[in-house]
Amino acid sequence: MRGTSMADIGSYNEKLVLQMIRSAPGGMSQSQVVRGSGLSRQTVSLIARRLLQEGLIETAGQRISGPGKPSTTLQAVADSRWTIGLHVDPAYLTIVICDLQGNAVDTTILAAPSEDSAADIARIAAEIERLCTRHGAVKIHDAPASAPAPAPAPAPGAGTGTGADGADGRAALQDPPRRVVLGIGVAAPAPLDSASGVILDPPWLPSWHGVPVVAQLEAATGLPVLLDKDTNAALTGEIWAGHLPTEETILYLYLSHGVGSAVSANGRVHRGGSTQAGEIGHLPTGVADEICSCGRHGCLNLFAGARRMIERAIAAGMDICAEDVPASVDAIAAAAQRGESSALAAVERHLAAVIAALDILSRIHDPQRIIVGGPVLSALLPLAAPRIRAGTPDWLDRSGCTLHFSELGNAAGAIGAACLFLEEELSPGRG
Numbered sequence: 001m002r003g004t005s006m007a008d009i010g011s012y013n014e015k016l017v018l019q020m021i022r023s024a025p026g027g028m029s030q031s032q033v034v035r036g037s038g039l040s041r042q043t044v045s046l047i048a049r050r051l052l053q054e055g056l057i058e059t060a061g062q063r064i065s066g067p068g069k070p071s072t073t074l075q076a077v078a079d080s081r082w083t084i085g086l087h088v089d090p091a092y093l094t095i096v097i098c099d100l101q102g103n104a105v106d107t108t109i110l111a112a113p114s115e116d117s118a119a120d121i122a123r124i125a126a127e128i129e130r131l132c133t134r135h136g137a138v139k140i141h142d143a144p145a146s147a148p149a150p151a152p153a154p155a156p157g158a159g160t161g162t163g164a165d166g167a168d169g170r171a172a173l174q175d176p177p178r179r180v181v182l183g184i185g186v187a188a189p190a191p192l193d194s195a196s197g198v199i200l201d202p203p204w205l206p207s208w209h210g211v212p213v214v215a216q217l218e219a220a221t222g223l224p225v226l227l228d229k230d231t232n233a234a235l236t237g238e239i240w241a242g243h244l245p246t247e248e249t250i251l252y253l254y255l256s257h258g259v260g261s262a263v264s265a266n267g268r269v270h271r272g273g274s275t276q277a278g279e280i281g282h283l284p285t286g287v288a289d290e291i292c293s294c295g296r297h298g299c300l301n302l303f304a305g306a307r308r309m310i311e312r313a314i315a316a317g318m319d320i321c322a323e324d325v326p327a328s329v330d331a332i333a334a335a336a337q338r339g340e341s342s343a344l345a346a347v348e349r350h351l352a353a354v355i356a357a358l359d360i361l362s363r364i365h366d367p368q369r370i371i372v373g374g375p376v377l378s379a380l381l382p383l384a385a386p387r388i389r390a391g392t393p394d395w396l397d398r399s400g401c402t403l404h405f406s407e408l409g410n411a412a413g414a415i416g417a418a419c420l421f422l423e424e425e426l427s428p429g430r431g
């Protein structure tokens with residue numbers, strides 16, 4: 001999935017402890033880490049000391065939980081390690097810097113991919129350099145050497161009873177490294193080969209067909225790079241940004257030039273055998289008035305893609321440009337909100353297909369949470385939210401499933417790509 005391995009965050013157990021502390025919204029005590037991880041108190045204490053030395057976590061006040069002395073809360077240091085997220089979309093190139101919590105520190109939107117992918121890679125690399133310089137961020141290979149591991153002496157408080165937390169920051173370096181950029185996550189439309197890091201032949205990105213984006217960006221920036229689908233990235237961004245419960249099954253519907261989906265369980269996105277899971281463009285909607293390029297009637301992409309909505313609005317008399325998708329979607333949304341019938345009809349056709357897709361996909365995946373997002377959803381939100389809510393089938397309500405609309409906006413893919421890189425780095429057993 002990526003090139004160079006990042007050796008900054010060490011062992012399986014260190015990643016496990018850091019990921020537990022990072023994903024708890026208010027941090028957690030060392031005792032909670034011991035209970036949640038199954039590791040011994042002494043092991044957790046030693047790991048906490050190392051993470052404190054590395055500047056990856058910090059102590060943040062005390063919490064009282066039951067008998068014994070108050071325990072110190074451990075929190076991830078958000079600006080200790082950063083990652084870059086890039087979203088290659090037919091309409092724009094979005095670059096974000098995210099902190100260790102997956103929060104966007106800065107966002108840049110560059111012009112749409114051109115007919116020269118090499119020139120696009122060059123301007124992406126230049127923008128990454130500019131962002132790093134602007135924020136005083138240092139690439140991982142330029143960062144100061146890691147602090148030496150702590151001596152294997154018994155930690156204070158180790159094995160001495162409930163709530164006796166040993167980590168206290170006194171062992172931390174005076175100046176642990178900050179704003180160390182670990183690598184780049186890239187989100188792109190399918191189909192792509194995440195293992196070899198190549199974008200294959202997605203529609204609407206003709207100049208990027210066959211582009212080895214991982215190798216090219218690694219060469220241009222010196223950073224390790226990871227490639228995944230835009231839908232997988234966007235859902236990962238939602239999970240990280242929202243601190244969503246990892247035990248939930250989450251169905252994500254992404255509305256853009258085309259329509260795609262992603263599903264997660266246990267906090268991880270399901271990718272399938274070749275990262276193509278969730279490609280739902282040829283899902284049959286039951287509407288039989290058009291024949292798809294695949295030869296069948298009523299495929300979802302005949303109705304739920306932004307391009308088809310624009311074509312319908314133009315056929316109904318709207319004066320908009322079929323090639324400028326973001327501007328045309330905005331124009332359709334504005335006209336529909338003014339009550340213009342041509343726009344309203346195009347939007348209704350689009351949303352009816354979205355609702356049909358949600359019905360079918362919910363029956364397949366039995367989600368506890370549905371999130372609808374993507375740039376077209378953002379543009380249509382005032383119209384789409386009530387329409388989709390009203391169209392959600394009753395059985396889904398009765399199952400306890402909740403319906404949400406993304407609040408990450410158009411940067412969701414880039415933020416999610418950065419989160420995917422962090423997730424790879426922090427997953428125990430990886431890297």
Ligand SMILES: [Zn+2]
Nearest residue numbers: 282292294299
């Ligand atoms: Zn089809």
